[in-house]
Amino acid sequence: MAIENFNIIQALCRSALSTPNNAVLQQITRLKDALKKAGHDKEAKSLESLLASSHKSLEMTPSKIRQSFAIGKGDELTSKTPVPVDKETSTPLAEIHFGNDLPDEIPVFEENIREAIYSIITEWTKFDKLLEIEAFPASSCLIYGLPGTGKTHLAKWIAKQIGLPVVLARLEGLMSSFLGTTAKNIGNLFAFANRYNCVLLLDEFDAIAKLRNDPQEVGEVKRVVNTLLQCLDSRKDQGFTIGVTNHETLLDPAIWRRFDIQIEIPKPSPMVAISLLRKFLQPLEFAENEMKLFAWCIEDSTGADVETLAKWIKRSHIVDKEMTISHMVRQFALLNSGRVDERKRSVILSNDEEFINALIEDDKYSFKQVDIAPLFGMTTSSLSKLKSKMK
Numbered sequence: 001m002a003i004e005n006f007n008i009i010q011a012l013c014r015s016a017l018s019t020p021n022n023a024v025l026q027q028i029t030r031l032k033d034a035l036k037k038a039g040h041d042k043e044a045k046s047l048e049s050l051l052a053s054s055h056k057s058l059e060m061t062p063s064k065i066r067q068s069f070a071i072g073k074g075d076e077l078t079s080k081t082p083v084p085v086d087k088e089t090s091t092p093l094a095e096i097h098f099g100n101d102l103p104d105e106i107p108v109f110e111e112n113i114r115e116a117i118y119s120i121i122t123e124w125t126k127f128d129k130l131l132e133i134e135a136f137p138a139s140s141c142l143i144y145g146l147p148g149t150g151k152t153h154l155a156k157w158i159a160k161q162i163g164l165p166v167v168l169a170r171l172e173g174l175m176s177s178f179l180g181t182t183a184k185n186i187g188n189l190f191a192f193a194n195r196y197n198c199v200l201l202l203d204e205f206d207a208i209a210k211l212r213n214d215p216q217e218v219g220e221v222k223r224v225v226n227t228l229l230q231c232l233d234s235r236k237d238q239g240f241t242i243g244v245t246n247h248e249t250l251l252d253p254a255i256w257r258r259f260d261i262q263i264e265i266p267k268p269s270p271m272v273a274i275s276l277l278r279k280f281l282q283p284l285e286f287a288e289n290e291m292k293l294f295a296w297c298i299e300d301s302t303g304a305d306v307e308t309l310a311k312w313i314k315r316s317h318i319v320d321k322e323m324t325i326s327h328m329v330r331q332f333a334l335l336n337s338g339r340v341d342e343r344k345r346s347v348i349l350s351n352d353e354e355f356i357n358a359l360i361e362d363d364k365y366s367f368k369q370v371d372i373a374p375l376f377g378m379t380t381s382s383l384s385k386l387k388s389k390m391k
């Protein structure tokens with residue numbers, strides 16, 4: 001026997017599924033199961049096919065991860081949502097970043113790091129499957145490494161992938177000179193983040209997550225870290241949290257444990273440095289040997305230093321098109337003492353002979369004489385002559 005008004009029920013379900021979320025899917029699945037149990041096979045089948053096509057479209061939407069995070073939990077954060085402030089100074093405790101302010105491209109890393117980072121995102125697209133086996137995807141991630149290695153960029157990119165706005169904690173707002181106020185501010189910040197669907201980003205995290213046994217700082221640090229521990233626990237099932245630090249040794253061990261994932265971002269390898277240079281030098285293009293010299297010069301520096309070198313090269317290229325690459329690198333080394341390795345810097349700033357010799361003897365980059373000569377504005381035969389003179 002057909003159910004009276006089922007066509008209306010069906011239309012309602014179809015309309016709800018046009019913007020599917022997990023709560024809607026769950027209720028329609030319940031209805032389908034109940035109909036089936038009551039022997040209304042035809043109606044149950046029709047809901048089943050509605051659910052199947054909705055699952056498919058859900059699978060394909062880029063906001064799949066966002067949906068998993070938003071399962072009937074928080075309110076939507078908009079540009080009009082008031083941000084909590086420090087009561088004494090009225091400084092905002094956070095700033096909100098929406099998708100448009102967040103980077104589209106993942107920073108340039110070694111393949112294994114990239115893969116590991118992508119796996120965090122993929123976990124969230126399998127949210128339903130994980131729940132079926134009573135597992136929950138990672139919801140917190142600590143990113144640490146040297147300054148200028150792309151940690152903040154990475155944190156924002158992850159947030160962009162999740163598809164939710166970022167609540168970026170502002171240290172100058174959170175930290176108060178009044179006793180107890182910092183802890184209170186942290187509590188308010190987490191309460192705010194837990195109320196809305198968002199990614200909470202705690203950049204320069206070490207400032208508030210200091211070791212509790214630091215003899216310099218007594219009661220207040222303990223109070224702040226204890227509050228932070230409770231807050232991190234309260235956030236566990238509420239949304240994604242990212243902590244970023246370049247002083248990981250200063251973090252309290254209990255704080256470390258609260259993060260499901262801990263990623264160390266290393267300095268770029270020579271290969272990564274060349275990819276970074278290519279990216280930052282666009283639209284300019286340089287020959288392989290020229291790129292190799294740039295990478296050699298900036299070896300063991302951070303991604304931010306590579307970016308500075310690329311900007312320098314661009315400017316030099318425009319100012320003096322005829323400038324040899326070795327001259328360009330020399331000027332950079334002269335004006336960027338903190339960015340170029342001390343040993344390399346003294347070689348770069350010495351005479352051509354020593355510079356060329358260091359390049360020939362470097363086994364990592366395996367420069368050949370034909371590569372080196374044009375970098376110094378020489379022909380290969382004049383370089384050979386210089387070499388034999390050196391001997």
Ligand SMILES: Nc1ncnc2c1ncn2[C@@H]1O[C@H](COP(=O)(O)OP(=O)(O)OP(=O)(O)O)[C@@H](O)[C@H]1O
Pocket residue numbers: 106107108109146147148149150151152153154245246268276302303304305307
């Ligand atoms: N691996 C990388 N790929 C792409 N860009 C990078 C990379 N490393 C650094 N950069 C660039 O260098 C600059 C600094 O990066 P970012 O602010 O993310 O570094 P950080 O690790 O957070 O540094 P700090 O610890 O000083 O805050 C940015 O412009 C960023 O795009």
Ligand SMILES: [Mg+2]
Pocket residue numbers: 151152153203204244
């Ligand atoms: Mg940073």
